[in-house]
Amino acid sequence: MVNVISQIFSWLNNEILKMNWLSNLIRGLVENVFGLSIKERLGGSVHFFIYDTIKIFVLLSVLIFLISYIQSYFPPERTKKLLGNIKGIKGNILGALLGTITPFCSCSSIPIFIGFNAAGLPLGITFSFLISSPLVDLASLLILMSFFGAKIAVAYVVVGLILAVVGGTIIDKLGLEKYVEGYVKEIENVDVEVIELTRKDRISYSKQQVKEVFHKVWLYVLIGVGIGAAIHNWIPESIIEAVVGNNNPFAVLLATAVGIPMYADIFGTLPIAEALFQKGVGIGTVLSFMMAVTALSLPSIIMLSKVVKPKLLAIFVAIVSIGIVIIGYLFNAFSFLLV
Amino acid sequence: MIIKVLGSGCSSCKKLEENTKKAVEELGIKATIEKVTDFKQIMAYGVMKTPALVVDEKVKIMGRVPSAEEIKKYL
Numbered sequence: 001m002v003n004v005i006s007q008i009f010s011w012l013n014n015e016i017l018k019m020n021w022l023s024n025l026i027r028g029l030v031e032n033v034f035g036l037s038i039k040e041r042l043g044g045s046v047h048f049f050i051y052d053t054i055k056i057f058v059l060l061s062v063l064i065f066l067i068s069y070i071q072s073y074f075p076p077e078r079t080k081k082l083l084g085n086i087k088g089i090k091g092n093i094l095g096a097l098l099g100t101i102t103p104f105c106s107c108s109s110i111p112i113f114i115g116f117n118a119a120g121l122p123l124g125i126t127f128s129f130l131i132s133s134p135l136v137d138l139a140s141l142l143i144l145m146s147f148f149g150a151k152i153a154v155a156y157v158v159v160g161l162i163l164a165v166v167g168g169t170i171i172d173k174l175g176l177e178k179y180v181e182g183y184v185k186e187i188e189n190v191d192v193e194v195i196e197l198t199r200k201d202r203i204s205y206s207k208q209q210v211k212e213v214f215h216k217v218w219l220y221v222l223i224g225v226g227i228g229a230a231i232h233n234w235i236p237e238s239i240i241e242a243v244v245g246n247n248n249p250f251a252v253l254l255a256t257a258v259g260i261p262m263y264a265d266i267f268g269t270l271p272i273a274e275a276l277f278q279k280g281v282g283i284g285t286v287l288s289f290m291m292a293v294t295a296l297s298l299p300s301i302i303m304l305s306k307v308v309k310p311k312l313l314a315i316f317v318a319i320v321s322i323g324i325v326i327i328g329y330l331f332n333a334f335s336f337l338l339v
Numbered sequence: 340m341i342i343k344v345l346g347s348g349c350s351s352c353k354k355l356e357e358n359t360k361k362a363v364e365e366l367g368i369k370a371t372i373e374k375v376t377d378f379k380q381i382m383a384y385g386v387m388k389t390p391a392l393v394v395d396e397k398v399k400i401m402g403r404v405p406s407a408e409e410i411k412k413y414l
Binding site for chain 2: 075076077080103108110111112114115118187188189190191192193194195201204205208212
């Protein structure tokens with residue numbers, strides 16, 4: 001019985017998320033129509049480029065639609081009310097969990113920060129939310145499953161949530177409320193009634209989100225797949241191994257340092273991460289890179305700098321960066337369990 | 340009827356304003372449409388995700404851009 005279930009799950013993962021059938025189809029196209037061998041550089045990169053681009057765009061559309069539908073039940077205004085009465089670490093855990101299902105763009109980080117603060121939520125709970133929101137969401141979970149398998153995807157989510165909870169708790173314990181900008185504390189809390197949407201509204205909203213996200217990321221995806229294809233087929237393994245391979249003890253640090261200032265969507269970094277992983281770069285190094293790109297970015301740091309003073313901002317960035325580095329090393333050390 | 344479009348200049352906020360104007364025109368009702376861009380004023384309505392639509396001081400739409408047809412329901 002368990003065998004049957006695990007076989008069905010494998011099939012679902014391979015055909016629906018990984019789209020093996022698509023890979024084979026494109027392979028047929030490249031070999032029979034273009035007359036290139038997959039094993040050669042040119043054929044290999046053409047296959048990678050076409051297959052990965054289609055796969056990402058299809059997954060993107062389907063996932064964003066499904067997830068926006070779910071997220072339409074959890075606008076930030078509702079999250080604020082849900083978190084309102086909970087104190088202590090339970091609040092950090094709930095904040096981190098809600099961060100994953102609340103729709104988030106960095107343009108809302110200021111209003112969300114101010115709103116949560118005005119509602120009396122402890123600073124750490126707000127930060128647990130702000131750390132988990134860009135880092136972990138349903139779309140990344142499914143996409144990671146597609147590219148790296150279920151074990152790694154689930155481990156990433158669990159570890160991301162732990163980082164959010166621990167980071168938020170540390171900020172609470174350090175008592176940094178005085179580093180919130182003055183004007184933020186003066187804004188009064190206003191609870192707005194959360195309007196229930198009809199099913200038609202939700203579908204229309206979800207379709208719209210797909211269009212918006214597509215519009216925002218299509219170029220990053222193409223660039224990402226291009227870089228991925230180059231890594232996959234053109235850059236010699238020896239160079240990659242020397243720079244970010246497992247023999248380099250600083251690989252995780254390097255990957256994190258490069259990822260932090262980058263502003264790209266997870267959909268754009270995935271093909272790069274996938275290509276690196278296939279070239280033998282450690283799973284921890286690869287995940288650190290992706291986490292650094294999504295959790296911290298120049299735009300979100302600039303936004304936060306408007307609501308918190310430099311010291312708190314620096315502590316926040318430090319906690320998240322160190323957390324990412326630790327997670328990277330842990331994943332590399334325990335990769336034999338996951339891969 | 341006093342309609343306020345809350346949002347600080349992103350493209351979805353402009354789209355909401357356009358769709359609202361269209362809805363008002365097509366319904367032929369008498370209404371003024373104001374754009375509110377100051378986020379302190381926006382937050383005074385309890386809204387955390389823009390764009391939002393406020394009709395006679397009641398928040399009707401938050402965090403999304405419905406079509407002109409859908410907006411008519413709220414006017």
